[in-house]
Every structure is written in structure tokens, then in C-alpha cells.
Amino acid sequence: MNISMTLNPENLLSFSPLHRLQWEEAQQKTVILYPEGMVELNQSSAEILKLCDGSRQLAQLVQELETKFETTGLTDDITAFLEVALKNGWITQN
Amino acid sequence: MAGLLKTNTPPRWLLAELTYSCPLQCPYCSNPLDYTAYKNELSTDDWKRVLTQARKMGAVQLGFSGGEPLTRPDLVELVQYARELGYYSNLITSGYGLTEEKIIQLKTAGLDHIQVSIQASSQELNDHIAGTASFEHKQNVARLVKKHGYPMVLCVVLHRENIHQMPEILEMAEALGADYLELANTQYYGWAHINRDLLLPTKEQFETAEAIAQAFKEKVAGKMKIYYVVPDFYEDRPKACMNGWATTFLTIAPDGMALPCHSARELPNFDCPNVKDFSVSEIWNDSKAFNFFRGFEWMQEPCRSCDEKEKDFGGCRCQAYLLTGDASATDPVCSKSPQHGVIDELITSARTSALSDDEKPLVFRNSKNSRR
């Protein structure tokens, strides 16, 4: 596992194999599950994490979301969230 | 009336205590003292029904515990069933009897994580506390858990006999590559309640151990997460027990009794419902036991008019009962409780025991002591 705490834009982003990302019908929310814990995600965070599947770097991920939501200027927000995700161990980069 | 405003939150956490049988004999075990009296374990089908019903209501975290859950022959089947339902399942085990083959089988069945408890950082003390030679095996199990791609959670229950090993415990966790380390100060229910004089560390011991753990936490940030479960006897506010009575947690005991907290069986005349007689939603929403301490209506003073009641819900009901004889009283850990003096008394009593030359022996959790 890469434990570097800063986001490297060159690296591919993957969701952590030690966590599970799952849609919860009862809560109508996507959640992250890990040993004895759960984090509820809002819709945009969930969309970002779903794209962390080991096939994209930061720029590709941003671009894909900007296209999907027909908007621009998402880089800063997405970067900030991914940094939090990295620090919490939700994603890894390799 | 709170009853009119009340909307129940659904259970999120289901603790499935599959069995009370266990090869170890920890003197702080949270199982009831008379655990040998409950013989009729739920069948595989009963458990499947409970898992299905609770999942439908929104439960998502599932703990398989006990006793030692590995002693249930249908564990793999239940794990697989839970996975199909979408639970995140946690196996809470002493590691005793866990083989590599079983670890692989459970992984294939969809188990998400294994929490291994180790009693101390040295073989001698571990085997003494566990009442069984198990140290080497547990270390090995911890390595295998990691090897097979599970998040590895080590759990060490802290008390007066091992708390001085804090530096070595932390080193051991790091050497084993734990992803999470749970440092759980003993909670004084069940067997720990009767062994309290021998288990409760002094305030100085607590403070030293906590400072060491906190410093370590910073050192390993990003690599290992440390959960430090505080002992509340040295605090002046009680813990927000169970995140509020019957708001989040549901425990099912081996014989099917549904409990809002795993110690609730100790409350007298409480009459908890059984999943053999009722559905999980009837139990959660309609039973007297689950509604008893919901909300704030049941509270006495000083809790009733206290502005902190939404923070700690008046503390722990089982602790209130065990220490004051009244399950509706303010948790005596709270410095506002008129019975707060009992906490000082028990601290003094444990301290006296610690300093005396002829301490009485620990009462180990085994069937002989249970029938006494």
C-alpha cells in the first residue's frame, strides 16, 4: 500500500482494497465500509470515488466528471476531496 | 410526549453472538456470569432469518462474536449468507483454533475483516490472562489474516495486569502490520465487574498508558489507525453508551434474546424479547425493552433537566444498575450524580487491592465458575 499522504497527479487512483464502497438502499446513500465503521457520502463524493478504479489519473478523472455534469472548474474541489480520501486511506495511488 | 415525536432510527449495527462457548477464560469477558444457563443456541435458519430482517431495516455492519464464533460449525455458511445480503461482516475472534485453511474459506465466503484479540505483549502474560496457551498461535493468525488480504485489526483489552506493557503492545502491533489497533480499556460488566478490584488500573497507570498511546498514534498516522476506548471511571462525564439506547446497535445473544446493548441481560426483570417469538422489526419498534430508555422521558434528575443529556444520554444503563442498583439513575460516573461517591469508593478499593500483599485471585470465565 502506498502510504504517501500527498496526491500525485501522475499516479493512477484506486479505491482501497481494505474498504468497501456500497450503495445503501435503506439510507439512499453511498457509504464507505471498513472495520467497525461507516462513512456516508454525498452524491459528488460518491461519483468521484466510483471513478477511482485504477484506470485514471487526476486530470482524466476531473475531465470525465466535468463532461458528465456539463460543467468546468472542478479541479480544485476534486483535488481537495481526493486529498481527504487519501489521508483517510479510502484511496491509494500507484 | 416524547412518544409522539419519536421516530425510531433503524439499527445500523448488528452484533451476532453466535455462541457462549469459548476455549479461553478471560477474566474480563463481557458474557453473562451465568452463561452456562443458556443452552438453546439459535439454529442456522434462525440466524438467516434474523440477518435478513435486520438487513431489510438498514443494518449494514455485522459482527460475528461470542464466545468464540469459530466454534459454530455453520460460521462459513452464515458469512456467505451475510455477504449475499450486502452486510460488511466482522469476525471478532480470539484466533484460537483459526487455521489458514479456514481463513481462506472465510475470505471466499465474503468475510470482510478479522479482529484478533491478543491478551498481552508477552507469552507468559497472554497465556495467563487467556487461561490457555495461545500466544504463539494468535501471532501467527494475525500474520495470516494480513497475508490473505483482510484489513487486520488487533484488539488488546487493557487492565491492571497488562497496561504497563503499552510500549511493547504498540511495538507488537506495528511489527505484525496491524491496520487498526483497538486499545480497549476494560469495561466493568460481566466477569470484569466481579474482578474489578484486580483489574482496574490506578489513575497514574491510565494516564501514563494513554500518553504513550497518543504519542504513538501520531507516529503511525496514515499507516495504522488506533482506536482508544477510554475507561470512564476517571472521567467526570459518562460515555454516550451505545450512541443512545436502541438507536443504532442491536445485539442478538446465542439463545436468540435481543438486547439493546450486550450487557442488558444483566438488568433485572427486564424481559428482553427473543427472535424466536418476534420479528426484528417488532422487537426494535414495539417491544417494551427497546423502548424503555429511548428518548429522555425515562430520566430522573439531574439528567432530566441537564443540558448535556443529548450528548451522553445520561450514560450507561447497565453501569447505573450495577453501581447504584437503579437502572434509571444517572450513570454514577457523572460528577453531577448524587451517587458519584461510589466511583471514588471503587477506585480506592481497587487501589487498596493493588497495594496489598495478598490479593485474592482472579475469577476466570469458565463453566465451573459460571455455575457457582
Ligand code: SF4
Ligand atoms: S473475552 Fe475471552 S473468554 Fe470471553 S468470549 Fe472473548 S475470548 Fe472467550
Ligand code: SF4
Ligand atoms: S447529569 Fe445526566 S445528562 Fe447531565 S451530564 Fe450527567 S449523566 Fe449526562
